[in-house]
Amino acid sequence: MGPAASVDAGLAIAGATVLAAGGGLAACRGGLRSGLAVQAAGMALLGAAGVGVLTGAAATGSAFRSTVAPAFGLDPLSGFFLAVLALTGVPTLVFARDHLPGSPGARGVAALTAGFLLALTGVLAARDVTTFLALWELMTVVPAAAILVARRDATVRAAIYRYLAITHLGGAGVWVALLVLQRHGAIGDPAALAAAGSGAQTLVAIAALIGFGTKAGLVPLHSWLPRAHPVAPAHLSALMSGMMIKVALYGLIRVEFQWLGATPRWLGITLIAVGLLSSLGGVLWALVQHDLKRLLAYHSIENVGIIALGLGASLLLADAGATTWAAIAFAAALLHVANHAIFKALLFLGAGAFARAVGSLDLDHLGGLLRRMPWTGGAFLIGSMAIAGLPPLNGFASEWLVLQSLLHAALHRPVGVALAAGVALAGLAATAALALLCFVKVVGLALLGSPRRPECAAATDPPIGMRAAMVVLAGLCVVLGLVPGVVLPTLARLAPGGAAGVAARHAGLDLPGTGSYPAVALAIALVVLTAGLARLRGSRRAAPAPAWACGQPVVAELNWTSAAFTKPLRLVLEVVLRPQRTLEVVRGGGMVQQITYSGHVPSLVDALLYEPAIRAGLRLAAVARRLQTGNVRTYAAYLLGLVIALLTLARTGAL
């Protein structure tokens, strides 16, 4: 271990200790705010360690091992995820410092937040199977506990139950994959599993995809995500959506890219298919949501899908022998990991600030908040534009890279694989357009126009800490959007094949053999031209007039709603979305007295996959219950039967 590596190790240990101390302090009476500040400091130290390991490209601590002795260490890939964790974690904790006091169970939530962050860090730093699995389970359970400390009503309990049930059922895949790897001594040693044969490889690949995919929220294993994320306190939603699902992707990358040995081609195609399903499905169901946090949670599924598309393209390109482009696709996926963590944390924190100011997150109850909460609103606008994939922000840079990767995957034979990449390319373009539609809706309903409720008219910006957290995250969206080329070579080095061919020619993206995205020049041109044209226009204005509504007075209650704006798309995609609507008209005395309308879009996956599965499970349980009569004589008969069967087997020599 070199001196730089030992500095990183020291930083990491100090950071974890400070984080734990902050958690303890937050649990004490009167120590809530200072405890969260200490936690933020600890997280920053951990982030510094992560950046050190990432840029130094040298591992510190223990290496991966297939023994059961607990071991911790960091390598550049862990370092990258740790740095992203700090980038989102520190502002989130600063936000929580002003947001949490006064909310129910604040001290418990704050202490558990430290536990959650430690578990996330621990999963990234674990270097053996037992530590990894133990911390993996903690990472699942701790946020559930924190949510239950804050809220305990029936909806929350149902959501948490579903979250724990699905992530544990699916999460069994993680156990299977890691224990099989352990058995073959293949943790950190790709050659070992290759020697074990393709059967074990296939088993590990599928089990890891199911296990980590469930936790990452890939369709069709996503059903828990849009339920569990919205019920959490704002800063926990930000951490869960921003980081927890990314740590699952970290596990996926470890197993599928590093420990599997030769990756089969079907895995790349499967990742592309699942990614496409997740990105399109996530954004489509996000569109028809009317609750801001739920909508954001569905967008996490979309973005995990985009990351999976990048990873799949990387596997296909590596399979075709295009190592440089395989590394670029891998880096594209990682860049999107960082970008999504940042803007999703920003958006969830913004939603928290709106909820605090207005008391509701129903999109139809907001409105006009940009004028009344300029800091929050401005940051939220930047985050929305970033997640909608608009230049010159960070979402566009990584989506541009993923699109380029898919296009280059389409350049290689066999034709079937190339066509799959082509379909994914079109699907990703449609996803981007759908995300744009969705976030225009969010921005329009929440920030623009006139307030729909008196609470919105009275809303004000939150305290300085919350504002600062959101402004810093918005600033990161802009900076990462302007200089993606600076980060890209570092990320490309993390790819399994490595990449010497990816060098930064300028701060934007300039890749071998394709077009370039000069982010800085584009941003300057946009700003200068817009400012110039605005100046050219001058400020001559007539008196303000009401908007044209065929001569009717403009009433805020009659404004367009979230459902109205997506109506054309709902009609066109009726086959997929299957919207349900009920209209009840009460007539009395020849007049319509009352009209009740309700409409909602059920989740197709829930209706087609989970409900039959639950029904089948209950039916099986009913059958199994018949065996349990409670009568001692029946059990004695079972025992007798067992003994006779065993004796018969022993007699025939089968045992």
Added chain:
Amino acid sequence: MTAPATVVEILGVVLAPLLPGCIQTLKARLQGRRGPSPLQPYRTLARLWSKSAVDPEGTTVVYRIVPPLVAACLIIALLIVPIAGRGAGLGLGHDALVLLGVLALARFAIAAAAWDTGSGFALMGAARDLMIAVFGEALLVLALLVAALAAGGTDLRAMSAAGAGEHVWSSPAHWCGAIAFALVILVETGRQPIDNPDTHLELTMIHEGPLLEYAGRDLAFLQWAAAARHWVVLVLGAELFLPHGRGFAAGLVVLAAEVAALCAALAVVETNQAKMRLLRVPALLGVGCAIALAGAGLSIGGVGI
């Protein structure tokens, strides 16, 4: 040798309104009317420029910043699209996907302004525009994919070069891409059968709807942007999928002739076609996607090259 191309691209800012003007004139002649002069858009812009703008009540800074922002996006788009195979050396690159992003930014801005006014007509238009854009974007990417596969990348200059020469005309992939891009032109220019630019009925507006509240110089910017959109897609279509002239001067002449021919084709289509039902547009664009995908498959399979 980028200087002349730069000049033409910057001239595009001035020349763009000529395209919808020509289409309107030709359409009127085809319908037996005398119609306005091709210079009518310039007169409209001049008239708007001398009028004052109006802010609807309750709007924010977003409403005010959108017209210059949209115009800036379209200027950048004009500079990204190469002319006769050459690009302006202004450092903005010539990437097809960046072009897509810039156009998406303009679309976002216009829809956000519609929300800011809160006007039902504006929002109706914006909602429809964005719905069509979902399918239009997929179609555009697939059409670009066909050209990019031939070029091996998304640099528009390389894609234009890959569409030059005689041999491409024996490639069925190129034809598939051209057909798909023809549909893209209809979508992006907002012409019949997708949208009707001549409508004065608010309920039927798509692209015009979000502009309803704007007046004066703001409206001038947005109308210029609509004209510039014609320029961008028509020039791009000609560059990628129609024959090229040898050398810059010849290329310029051929390009001008092709853009004129495309304008004439748009006028003929508008005269012959009624506007389609909105909910059937995605089916049309879906067919386009299938054709483009077939083209991509043929290109990857190496048929006819």
